[in-house]
Amino acid sequence: MANKKRGSQALIQSMINQQVQYVFGIPGAKVDQLFEDLQYSDQPNAPKLIVTRHEQNAAFIAAGIGRLTGKPGVVATTSGPGVSNLVTALMTATAEGDPVVALGGQVPRDDLARYTHQSIPSKELMSVASKSSVEVQDSNNLSEAFTNAYSTAISGKPGASFLSLPADVLSGEVTRLEMQQLKEPEQTQTSAKTLNQIIDLLKKAKLPVILAGMRASSPAVTEALHQLLAKVSLPVVETYQGAGAISHEFEADYFGRVGLFRNQIGDTLLKQSDLVIAIGYDPVEYEARNWNVEHNDQIINIDTVAPELTVDYQPDMVIESDIAGTLSALTDALPASYHLPKTAVDQLAKLRSEFDGQSTTATTAKPGTMHPLDIVNTLQEKVDDETTVTVDIGSHYIWMARHFRIYRPRHLLFSNGMQTLGVSLPWAIAAKLVRPAEKVISVSGDGGFLFSGQELETAVRLKLNIVQLIWNDGYYDMVKFQEEAKYGKNAGVKFGPVDYVKYAESFGAKGLRATNSEELANALDQAQQADGPVIIDIPVDYSDNIELKSALLPDILN
Template sequence: MADKKRGSQALIKSMINQDIKYVFGIPGAKVDQLFEDLQYSDQPNAPQLIVTRHEQNAAFIAQGIGRLTGKPGVVATTSGPGVSNLVTGLMTATAEGDPVIGLGGQVPRDDLARLTHQSIPSKELMSVAAKSSVEVQDANNLSEAFTNAYNTATSGKAGATFISLPSDVLSDNVERPEMAPLAKSERTQTSPTTLNKVIDMIKNAKLPVILAGMRASSQEVTESLHKLLEKVALPVVETYQGAGVISHELIDDYFGRVGLFRNQIGDTLLKQSDLVIAVGYDPVEYEARNWNVEHNDQIINIDSISPELTVDYQPDVVIEADIAGTLDALTDALPADYKLSTETVHQLTELRQVFDRQNEVKTTAKPGTIHPIDIVNELQKKVDDNTTVTVDVGSHYIWMARHFRIYRPRHLLFSNGMQTLGVSLPWAIAAKLVRPNEKVVSVSGDGGFLFSGQELETAVRLNLNIVQLIWDDGYYDMVKFQEEAKYGKNAGVKLGKVNFVKYAESFGATGLRATNPDELSQALDQAFNANGPVIIDIPVDYSDNIKLKSALLKDILN
């Protein structure tokens, strides 16, 4: 007879079988058996338990793990408010296609129908935030529940899954064996007939443009995209989550990113195109009603999932198959002598000249502050292709998305599905765990930083050299400048002053301040060579924010 084990031990063994490296969260009475068994597990390769300062931030870190690795990050919390604090994190992961598994403690089974301490309908609550939400009623089902949660989190459009765990289920004995590691799915291929139709559409188009979205940013898909572009030079526009799919070697094919306001070079190119090839594009990133106002002549949708159809997005060809495999087949099938016309190449060259001048504008800032372009340019000088940069939501987010260059996928992270405040530092913690030998930079505003700034203690405890930039202006500025554009005045956006240098020091981190580009350059050098996390407080002059909405095309305030 097999050795007896508790439900929590079977759950841990299931995590090991699916190669889970970390569990993030906060303990409590309804989930303490799992935390005890994680902390003192004698199982080789048991996940490392990392306690955070807030459940929402634990979910964000797990989301960061999911985005960076393609494998679910795991977050565990206690019942009641422990579970409800996961909602924003799981909702963000689901919207933005990042695999996460949420584990929520629950009252014992015989208390589920009673008004007892911390009893809430967790499964029902999470059904609107996650792809799937289940409650385990028998310890023998734990391994199956976890493995199915893993499979659901990674299949189709990735996202969050949730498992409610009554405390007595975690402590009950288990008799069944654990589920084995999941087998890798086989690549699916598009039909030759469809592939030939796509080839004809590309050959007959005057200006075909690739729109690379969130599901184009996996390493596998990016490599296949590179092979295609090495054979055929086609212009590429990235979404924010597609950032980095274009390498240094293919930079002539890069025409910027699109998102938020319809006034970028990429928007101009999409408008002029008579064939948009959408690769791994998700409408939550940038709705077609923004970039496809004039309704392009033709659209090809290449994705691993079926697209959402609207009056603004009705592709002429839909390929629902393995994206990398489809791009490989397309590369093989395209004629070797295919190339864009001389007229189109000239058109793209003129557009590129305008695009390349964007970062070279002359800037002026008030004394004691730094212009956003200067912050971006100083940071650009200090990073390399292996650096991971996580970006919170705010005015800085728009400047970074438009002007900061990155040449590897999933090395510049944005929340552009939910635009959730507070993600940057938790994502940076995830990045430093996944990529311990590479530089990691977190970029936040002074408003968004304090949504999750308490996790600076987690970074200090783990001795993670994360460089946290805070663009400091004393406002929720992304709201402020849009209110002023719409109403001529602002409301409800003013913040109080915070000494972020002392804030950093109070956590045992290093605190620096930079008030001009030279000071920022020196501070970045010091920060990257420091032991542990560093905050750099940067007073920013956002006077030029109105240029963020200046229209190359008719602007759409979001």
């Protein structure tokens, strides 16, 4: 019997079959059929439609869903500027490995070749921002197109898939059955010969180190990594997107994060090591030319995708297979007698003693402001292992990445591929939707916050208890201090003040201000009791940013 329905209904059923829970976006004439059918669907498990205040932020929220769950978030927008506003968010998602399916409305098919209202070459535009970009030309192809877009978004290195949907395709009649739920692909296994080669390199190494990258942050991989560390103690350096790979139990194996500026404990360890085991590492996080300037003697690359090869990154072993399975097999194959050489243990102890205490050094700040370390340390005391912390781009993000500890993967989120301003609040919205019972804290600078601050209304409407910290200094400070390091002066980085307490109140949220650690601690306690989002405005003194660039190589500033 014919399965007659509209294209938009078939598309919604395809989302249901892939267990999509939300669709984020902004309506418009070329996509309104989809919005109508989502809003008034009689399907009990139809995705919930969440309207946002900007298409870019809708895609950021969808990307946040993708990063947190490993399953694509979905964003839908109208044609023309509705689609073009997706570019930055989709490019960020593709660079940073966050699965997203973006649905862009398009003019009817007979208008595609005309200079008509909101007609742009959407498919071609999105081909540079996404892993795949397809324009659907027949209503009967909608389910197949969506399912393939979904599959592409999660395959290999995850990223964004885009579908251009002409209005008459969405409203057209569908008689074809929808695609069913995707099956989990069978993971490739590492051979015994390969495992023996890894073990042989480990035995010969004087100072091996694990570099845990973005694809080491999945629950399965971190669990396998923990099993390995339980058998043999190996030093681990996290990238920013690998944050949380090391739990409390293995804190003695944690040797910092790398991701910006080559002057940290992790950089020093990578420099001294003669064997780097890169797990799920992606060069977009921190190019090898930064951490491998001296060209380590040996590199083993363990990942689900082939590495990008450069002069600075030519691994001696490339293992392209299931990461968790490879680590588990390596743990089983490692002799019980293997351990780090005593020289390595002594070297690691010396290295740790040189860097210990960085987070607890004495600080001073101008009256009425807080030192970055005091903010980080106060926040550290107020979170638990279940808390999700999202971080925007700015000087605050460097201080957070270096000094803020987290012990579960994908609970401390950074944009370290594109370093895109404005991600923090949208990601926090995603986190609160995915983890409604857990604390969610968003950290932004006063520059980056207003890139997506309008989504405070979305958080208020959804009654999401998100705590938004704003480190407020009146500058695009991350640019400011780097300009001063390069040129001795700054340019184009100052902007006017905003009263963020009143800003919060104007949206129906709560606004607080903290100028010292006691006030911040009290504000954080008070914020967790609120029914909806809370902004905490924190005047910050960045005078010590000179410490962020200490011992930098000249090329790093460029």
